[in-house]
Amino acid sequence: MQNELFPSERFSFFSLSSGSCGNCYFLGNSRYGILIDAGLGPRVIKKRLAQNGVELSSIMAILITHDHYDHIKSAGYLGEKLHIPVYATREVHRGIDACPMIRNRLNGAARYIEKGSPFQIEDLRITAFDVPHDSNDNAGYLIEFAGQKLTLATDVGMITDEVARYAGQANHLVIESNYDEEMLQNGRYPWYLKRRITSGTGHLSNRQTAEFLANSYHAELRTIWLCHLSGDNNNPLLAYNTIKEHLLEKGIEVGQQVALHVFERNVLSDKTEL
Numbered sequence: 095m096q097n098e099l100f101p102s103e104r105f106s107f108f109s110l111s112s113g114s115c116g117n118c119y120f121l122g123n124s125r126y127g128i129l130i131d132a133g134l135g136p137r138v139i140k141k142r143l144a145q146n147g148v149e150l151s152s153i154m155a156i157l158i159t160h161d162h163y164d165h166i167k168s169a170g171y172l173g174e175k176l177h178i179p180v181y182a183t184r185e186v187h188r189g190i191d192a193c194p195m196i197r198n199r200l201n202g203a204a205r206y207i208e209k210g211s212p213f214q215i216e217d218l219r220i221t222a223f224d225v226p227h228d229s230n231d232n233a234g235y236l237i238e239f240a241g242q243k244l245t246l247a248t249d250v251g252m253i254t255d256e257v258a259r260y261a262g263q264a265n266h267l268v269i270e271s272n273y274d275e276e277m278l279q280n281g282r283y284p285w286y287l288k289r290r291i292t293s294g295t296g297h298l299s300n301r302q303t304a305e306f307l308a309n310s311y312h313a314e315l316r317t318i319w320l321c322h323l324s325g326d327n328n329n330p331l332l333a334y335n336t337i338k339e340h341l342l343e344k345g346i347e348v349g350q351q352v353a354l355h356v357f358e359r360n361v362l363s364d365k366t367e368l
Contacts, residue, residue, distance in 0.1 A: 107365070108365045113164075114164050117133040117165050119268065132167060133166065136172060146365045155181055157220065162249070171197070173200045185231030186232075207222055218237055219238040223260045225250050225257055234257065244264060244368070246268040248269075248270045264315060266316060270303065270320075271304075271356075274336070275301055297322070300336040313351075316352060318337070319357055320356045341354075
């Protein structure tokens with residue numbers, strides 16, 4: 095429910111970084127915001143927020159998708175040192191606690207959530223949902239605010255019915271487009287790593303994401319961001335063009351019916367007003 099004192103307040107969204115180098119996204123307005131994942135160092139998070147006009151002190155919560163280090167690097171510090179509540183499933187919290195690279199253990203800052211059970215942070219109604227990935231546990235998030243819906247699904251091994259259902263509700267969709275199949279097949283990765291990536295609990299390829307988007311597009315979907323691109327087996331232009339071409343085959347024109355953007359690795363994105 096939107097705060098009646100600020101009925102027309104606009105929200106904005108941007109990426110601080112995306113990919114195995116570190117993942118962190120911001121959603122908020124002029125009064126407060128949240129982070130989704132905290133896979134960068136705290137100084138970098140503070141600096142990149144400030145570059146887009148956001149103070150770290152305005153962050154009211156952190157949502158964690160899963161317990162891999164490129165998503166949780168600063169969760170302990172931000173939670174325990176800066177007293178920012180950290181929301182995750184119990185299994186993800188167990189994974190954070192067990193990570194040997196996390197120096198600050200979450201105690202008072204830990205908040206436990208259940209998939210499918212909505213919870214509220216200020217004007218944001220948030221629902222976690224299941225995403226297949228080879229972590230302790232993995233969640234995507236549907237966030238409802240100001241009459242809009244943003245869905246984020248990263249580190250997605252495959253498009254399940256549940257992922258499709260939550261992605262299908264979105265006006266704004268952040269979805270993984272990790273690798274190009276030919277680049278991965280012909281690249282330098284060892285066989286076991288290639289198998290892990292393509293296993294169904296690894297990552298989505300450009301083709302898989304493109305086919306899903308082309309087949310599930312609906313008129314209320316206004317913005318798509320591609321996230322978590324591989325540095326070895328993908329590049330932003332290739333990911334963009336693969337999705338654009340598949341959409342066009344279905345008569346969906348990028349720039350006309352839907353906006354399409356790519357979050358680059360370890361790069362602060364532009365702020366998008368929602």
